[in-house]
Amino acid sequence: MSGEEKYLTLDALIERDACFAIYRLPGEQAPRFAMQTGENALLLNDVEELNGQHGFVIAPFRITASSPLILIRPDCTDLCEANTNFRNKKWGKTDTELQKKSKKSDYSLIFQRFHEPLLTGEMEKLVLSRNRTMEREEAFSPGRSFFRATEKYPHSFVYLLHTPQSGTWLGSSPEILLAGSGNEWKTVALAGTRYPNSGKVSWDDKNLREQHLVTSYILKQLTSFQLAPEINGPYTIKAGALAHLRTDFSFSLPDNRKIGTLLKALHPTPAVSGLPKEKAFEFIADHEGYDRSYYTGFLGILDPSAETNLYVNLRCMQIGRSWLTLFAGSGLLASSTFRDEWKETEQKLKTMASIVK
Numbered sequence: 280m281s282g283e284e285k286y287l288t289l290d291a292l293i294e295r296d297a298c299f300a301i302y303r304l305p306g307e308q309a310p311r312f313a314m315q316t317g318e319n320a321l322l323l324n325d326v327e328e329l330n331g332q333h334g335f336v337i338a339p340f341r342i343t344a345s346s347p348l349i350l351i352r353p354d355c356t357d358l359c360e361a362n363t364n365f366r367n368k369k370w371g372k373t374d375t376e377l378q379k380k381s382k383k384s385d386y387s388l389i390f391q392r393f394h395e396p397l398l399t400g401e402m403e404k405l406v407l408s409r410n411r412t413m414e415r416e417e418a419f420s421p422g423r424s425f426f427r428a429t430e431k432y433p434h435s436f437v438y439l440l441h442t443p444q445s446g447t448w449l450g451s452s453p454e455i456l457l458a459g460s461g462n463e464w465k466t467v468a469l470a471g472t473r474y475p476n477s478g479k480v481s482w483d484d485k486n487l488r489e490q491h492l493v494t495s496y497i498l499k500q501l502t503s504f505q506l507a508p509e510i511n512g513p514y515t516i517k518a519g520a521l522a523h524l525r526t527d528f529s530f531s532l533p534d535n536r537k538i539g540t541l542l543k544a545l546h547p548t549p550a551v552s553g554l555p556k557e558k559a560f561e562f563i564a565d566h567e568g569y570d571r572s573y574y575t576g577f578l579g580i581l582d583p584s585a586e587t588n589l590y591v592n593l594r595c596m597q598i599g600r601s602w603l604t605l606f607a608g609s610g611l612l613a614s615s616t617f618r619d620e621w622k623e624t625e626q627k628l629k630t631m632a633s634i635v636k
Contacts, residue, residue, distance in 0.1 A: 287422065288358060288361055289439060293421060297314060298349075299312070299315070299441060300313050300314075300337070303429045305433070305435055310358075310429060310437075312358045313334070313353035313356060314351070314361055315352045315353070320349050320442055321334070322347040322350075323348040325342070329350070330537050332350055332581060335581075336348075336577070336589060338573075340576045343570075346445070347444055349442055350581075353580075383621065385568070386624075393405045396562070397615070398613050400613075402554065404489065404554045404610055405559055405610075406559075406563070407611055408571060408609075410605060411605045413605070414601065414602060414603075415599065415600070415602050421439055424439075425437065427634045428449070431519070434453065434516075434518065435452055435518055436451070436452045448592075448595055448597055448598065450596065452593040453516060453518035455467045457587065457589045458588045458589065459532065459587055460585060464531070465530070466501075468496075468526040469493070469525050470492070470523070470549070471487065472522070480515050488612060492549050494510075497528060498528070506531075512526030512527055513525060513526045518594075520626070520629065538587065542577075546576075546577055548591070550591070573595075573597075574595055575591065575593070575606075594607070594630035603635060607623075607628045
């Protein structure tokens with residue numbers, strides 16, 4: 280199948296409202312494909328319900344009626360064999376669900392709202408996100424943009440997916456939530472952001488503190504399962520034009536039948552939510568001003584009997600018929616400033632904006 284045929288097939292699957300995901304793991308050349316034929320994808324109400332399951336997971340930041348936890352059964356794993364004619368109806372999400380555009384003045388007000396509990400010590404960290412909506416050009420191809428992203432971001436997890444419940448999403452993430460096979464598993468703490476362009480990356484106290492909070496949280500969650508991880512880091516990684524601090528956790532998981540229970544303990548990490556976990560989670564829902572939906576959720580293949588690769592949905596966009604909504608966020612501490620956080624989100628939005636042509 281030629282490149283053009285691949286693009287057309289993926290675009291046709293979206294038009295036919297298919298349940299599918301195509302994804303490329305970091306460092307790999309060829310993408311992998313998972314599509315469910317026939318009946319609808321499985322919808323779950325709790326991350327823990329992933330125990331004993333197998334398939335491509337699409338988990339939102341917060342599970343709601345409009346953003347359910349979705350599991351695609353991989354009936355078809357070869358894009359060349361994908362039948363684009365098995366459905367013939369209008370795809371799920373409509374233009375009426377267009378996200379409100381985030382303005383700098385709006386962001387300033389919400390930043391102050393988020394910063395206040397950090398200054399008083401009520402919260403240790405809060406992640407504030409925003410979105411930007413742009414017009415979708417008539418020539419825009421989700422399939423073509425996916426393959427463009429795989430070329431531009433070889434060290435990230437790159438995906439394109441569609442289901443009637445989620446609509447269409449495209450993204451590139453450097454952050455593993457949980458990956459492994461057999462008894463050997465890993466997760467990472469990823470926090471802190473710099474945009475170095477070139478040369479050596481230096482890290483200030485704010486970024487080091489932010490990374491330390493995420494690392495401590497993940498270590499605490501793992502040890503609560505009597506896991507003794509081997510820790511490597513923090514060290515600097517590049518993700519496109521950005522640099523992040525990363526710490527790796529490698530551990531043995533004697534019983535992988537309870538992956539959902541472990542995922543529920545990890546998600547959402549302070550890298551996308553905040554600390555204390557539950558208070559931050561509720562604060563974001565009450566004060567951020569929009570629904571993150573699948574942004575800062577997690578996604579990827581879950582297969583405890585073979586190989587699992589689940590990533591946090593970071594740099595991403597939601598694709599509508601006439602619009603594209605891009606998402607980005609940053610971690611706030613008491614030492615954060617509006618100017619720095621706005622600049623950071625502007626840089627992160629470029630990850631997806633650069634593949635829209």
